[in-house]
Structure formats: structure tokens, C-alpha cells
Amino acid sequence: MSKKLTKNKKKILEKISDKNKKYSLEKALLLMKEINFVKFDASVDISIHLNVDVRSLSQMIRGTVMLPHGIGKNICILALVPKEKESEAKKAGADYTGLNYIEKIKSGWKTNIDVVVATPSVMNQLGSIGKILGPKGLMPNPKMETVSVNPGKSIKEMKSGKITFKTDRYGIIHGSVGRVSFSNKYLLENIEIFMKTVIQNKPSASKGSYIKSIYLSSTMSYGIPLDLKSFVNK
The missing domain is CATH 3.40.50.790 (Ribosomal protein L1/L10, domain II)
Known part of the structure; x- marks a missing residue:
């Protein structure tokens, strides 16, 4: 079992060997599925590092978003x-x-x-x-x-698909946006509405670039850095 894991890890590292490369959302979704080796229907997660001062209540980001295709899990x-x-x-x-x-x-x-x-x-x-x-x-x-x-x-x-989100103590929002079994179209639409909502929640006190980085990942897999141009007009 350890050899198989090592082999899979090597495949992943070969795919994302360039640490400075940023991927469009469309390409990141394809790559995420390529480097997903778990045998269950993994969760697709997004992590958004925001340029906010989490010590200030006025810059604490929290809210809800209705994902058009849900997250593929029964919410308890x-x-x-x-x-x-x-x-x-x-x-x-x-x-x-x-x-x-x-x-x-x-x-x-x-x-x-x-x-x-x-x-x-x-x-x-x-x-x-x-x-x-x-x-x-x-x-x-x-x-x-x-x-x-x-x-x-x-x-x-x-x-029906409404989820909550908020920044953690490091100014990062973590969210589940679907499952690996979802079509790329469904994942794309879920992520786009999620990102649109987070951007709309930018506090007026936040100065400069609002988003520092965005990573896409699946359960037990590596994070794929996304090109901010996929979401933010510069």
C-alpha cells in the first residue's frame, strides 16, 4: 500500500512541479481530477486567503451563498x-x-x-x-x-445547497463546493457564484488587493493555485 501511495504522490508532484504556476479555473478543475487518487467521491474544496485584518470586527467576513448544484452531501x-x-x-x-x-x-x-x-x-x-x-x-x-x-x-x-462561510483566524475562507463526481460545468458554476459572493462581501475597511491567493483541492490531495484573473478584473 505504501508503494502505491508513493507512486501516486510522485504523479501528483510531476503534475504540479512548477510552484510558481497559476492555473485558470477550467484547467485547475481538469488537473484536480487527474491528481485525485482516493477511491471515494472526494469533496472539492476552495481556500481563499483574503487581505483583511481579522482582529477587526468590521473586516470579519461571513455570509451565506446558495450553490446552484449543492455540495453533494446531505447537510445534517x-x-x-x-x-x-x-x-x-x-x-x-x-x-x-x-x-x-x-x-x-x-x-x-x-x-x-x-x-x-x-x-x-x-x-x-x-x-x-x-x-x-x-x-x-x-x-x-x-x-x-x-x-x-x-x-x-x-x-x-x-x-437545497445554501452554505455558510467565514474567515478563520488567518483570514482564510474554506468552503466545500461539490464533489469530484460533479461535472466540470457544475463545479465551475458553484465556484463562480461562491467567489462572486465572497467578493461582494469585501469590507470597505479593506485596502489594496482584497484576495491574496486561491487554492483548489480535493480531499487528501494537493492544493492547486488559481490565477486570480479567473475572478478579479485587473
Whole structure:
């Protein structure tokens, strides 16, 4: 097995041996599929390094985007909603519903939750689990549209392809934009709408070039540097 991995790694390194080369999005998608050697349907991910001061709240980038073709994965949603909203949340597709999960989370309940949705009326009850949800990026937030008076609508949208994004402490946005099995056309359209949304969220306080670098990768593979001209008019 180790020899096969070494052989595959050598193939990858040969393909991307020029460290200074930047690829158009179209060529990067072709190359990404060529150097993908895992046997499962790998996630296609994009990493965008922004020229922002993450210490300043005014330059913290966060938002949502509806990907036209989704990400090829069932999003697992926990709906922390009052009793009268539970039926609405369940019908919309929430995987777990109800305020009883607050105590379960405090007691160490673990599952592969991707998103937590809540109504404004219950936010004052979530303080006790903020330190648990916060570090995982799961704390409901109005800017991420995960705090809503209409949780059913929010849940349906997220199940249909709406994803959230935000800068990490290094000023990088990481996002899943599909699967290797997606057609290049679908991946191209998902990435273009994702990038358009990130660019539209440029804070007025950010000076100079907004985007430092963009990398495209698949699960367990190398990042491919993209030519910024694919997205930014210079």
C-alpha cells in the first residue's frame, strides 16, 4: 500500500512541479481530477486567503451563498426551536429538533452536525452551550442566516445547497463546493457564484488587493493555485 501511495504522490508532484504556476479555473478543475487518487467521491474544496485584518470586527467576513448544484452531501441540521416550531422544522428536513438537545449537548452528546438553526426567541437559552458550539463554528448567527423567525425556510434552503462561510483566524475562507463526481460545468458554476459572493462581501475597511491567493483541492490531495484573473478584473 505504501508503494502505491508513493507512486501516486510522485504523479501528483510531476503534475504540479512548477510552484510558481497559476492555473485558470477550467484547467485547475481538469488537473484536480487527474491528481485525485482516493477511491471515494472526494469533496472539492476552495481556500481563499483574503487581505483583511481579522482582529477587526468590521473586516470579519461571513455570509451565506446558495450553490446552484449543492455540495453533494446531505447537510445534517439540528433545529433548536420552541415546541410550536418543531413540526415546521421536521417537515423542512431537520435531522434533530427540539430544545431538549441543549441539555444533551451539555452532557457530551456527539454527532456529525453541520449546522445548528435557532429562532431568536431561544437564543438567550444557548449561552450555556456557546463554548461548545462556538469553537466548532456551530453557534447560530443572524449573519449566517442560522437564526431565523422562519426556521423551516432556512432549513429547506440549507438542504437545497445554501452554505455558510467565514474567515478563520488567518483570514482564510474554506468552503466545500461539490464533489469530484460533479461535472466540470457544475463545479465551475458553484465556484463562480461562491467567489462572486465572497467578493461582494469585501469590507470597505479593506485596502489594496482584497484576495491574496486561491487554492483548489480535493480531499487528501494537493492544493492547486488559481490565477486570480479567473475572478478579479485587473
